[in-house]
Amino acid sequence: MQVAITCRHGSVSDGLREYITEKSEKLLTYFERVTAIQITIDQGENQNRVEILVDAEHKHNFVAHAEGDEVKPNFHAALSKMEQQIKKYKQKIQDHRRDIPINEIAENGLAESEAEAEAESE
Numbered sequence: 001m002q003v004a005i006t007c008r009h010g011s012v013s014d015g016l017r018e019y020i021t022e023k024s025e026k027l028l029t030y031f032e033r034v035t036a037i038q039i040t041i042d043q044g045e046n047q048n049r050v051e052i053l054v055d056a057e058h059k060h061n062f063v064a065h066a067e068g069d070e071v072k073p074n075f076h077a078a079l080s081k082m083e084q085q086i087k088k089y090k091q092k093i094q095d096h097r098r099d100i101p102i103n104e105i106a107e108n109g110l111a112e113s114e115a116e117a118e119a120e121s122e
Helices: 014-029 071-098 102-121
Strands: 002-008 034-043 048-056 060-068
Touching: 002 014, 014 034, 014 071, 034 071, 048 071, 060 071
Parallel strands: 002 034
Antiparallel strands: 034 048, 048 060
């Protein structure tokens, strides 16, 4: 998995780059299918914007961003949003496998009601 850090209108120190890379690689603990992470830091006059793009297998892309005065708190806020999105998506995938199709529920319910009706009529 590759982590790309881009900075617009400024520069990022090597220490901050290593820190961001280390923290963003922890997204793999939530979802193993992550293939690439793109982090864009846009430094403006009054505010900084951090945007995280995560590419996963099977064309699932996640986007999170945060704005504020400093880069590090913005990165943490965006990373937290990203973790929530990934956890929600993974939960959705796992729940989808366990759900019973609606037509099976309807057929089972119809069969049970017919059996009850026959038992009452006898």
